[in-house]
Amino acid sequence: MRVIAPQPGILDIALYQGGASHIDGVTDVLKLSSNENPFGPSGPATEAVQAAAVNLHRYPSIDHAPVRAAIADVHGLDPDRIIMGVGSDEILSLLALCYAGEGDEVLYTEHGFSIYPIVARAAGATPVVAQEKDRVVDVDAVLGAITGETRLIYIANPANPTGTMLPMSELARLADGVPESCLLVLDGAYAEFVDGYDGGASLVEARNNVVMTRTFSKIYGLGGLRVGWGYAPRAIIDVLNRVRGPFNMSLLALAGAEAAVRDTDFVDTCRRVNTEERARLTGGLRQMGIACDDSFANFVLARFGDEAEATAAEAYFKTQGILVRLVKGYGFPEALRITVGRPEDVTRVLDAMAEFRGMV
C-alpha cells in the first residue's frame, strides 16, 4: 500500500537557523545576530502601518500597484517588471518552484545564503556549490560549474555572511557568461548599503535571464513586516504572478513598504551611519588582531584563530547581554558575524571584545 510521503528532496532540507533573539535572565539584550536595522523602522512606515489597521476587514490589493509605483519612482524602474513578495525569500522560492525541478541544478557559492539550498530542494532540484576565492564570489568558478542542467544561479551581492561584493564589471562578466537556458538571480538584500549601486537593475533591463531581488528587512528595518520584491523581465514576472498567492501581501505590509520606500532621507541616514560605524567596528577588531574583510553590508565577519576561540567569544558576548551570530553552518567555524549597530552599540561590542581578548 502506498503511504503519504513528501515530494523528493523535502526531507533533505535542513531547517533554517535564525539568529537568536533572547538570553535567559537578560532584559535589555543587544541583538546583533540578524542584520536588522538598529534604529528600527522609519517613523512614516510605522504610522502608515497603524493607519492601515482600521481597514483590516478588507482584503488587500492583488496587483500591489501603489507600492510597485512607489518603488519604480524612487529607483527609476519599470513598475510592470516589479513583483512583491512575503520577504525576498518568497521571490527566491517562487523562482525555484517555477524554473527548477527534478533533474535540474541550482547553483550558488561556497558560503552562499542558506535559503538557496532550501528553495532548491523544495523544488526537487539538486543544489550545486561553486568555490569562492578568499571569501569572494569567483566568477570563473561559477561559470565553470554551469552544466546543461543548471537552471538557476543565486548570487548575493553584497554577500551574507562574508559581506564581500563583486564590482559591476565582474557582475556584468558573470551575466554575459550565463547561457540563455539559465536564470541569474542577483540577491540585493544589502544593496542599499552600497552608495550608488543599483543592485543589478541595469543588468535585468539589458538581458532576458537576469532577476534582482530586494528586501525591506535590512536597511528599511521592517523584517517583522515581511516585504521583499523582485525585478525581472516581463515574461518572468508573468510566470511568477501565476504561482504566487493573490493575497500574499497583507494590507499592513503594503502600506508600510510604500511609506518606507518613499522615506529616502531615512535610508540615506542609515547608510551613512552604517558606513561610519562599520569602519569603526572593522578597524577596532583588526587592531585587536581579529581578521575581517572589508564589508559592504551592515555586518562584519570577524575571523578568530580557531573554532574554540569563536565559540568562547560568542559565549562571552552572551554573558554581556550581546547576541552575535556563529556561522559554522556557512563554513566558518572560526568566525562570528556581527551586525553593525548604533554608535553606542559598536562601542559596547569593541569594549566587550577587548575584555574577552584580555582574558585569553
Ligand SMILES: *Cc1c(COP(=O)(O)O)cnc(C)c1O
Ligand atoms: C536577509 C537576507 C535576505 C532577506 O530575506 P527576507 O525574506 O527579505 O527577509 C535575502 N538574502 C540574503 C542574502 C539575506 O541576508
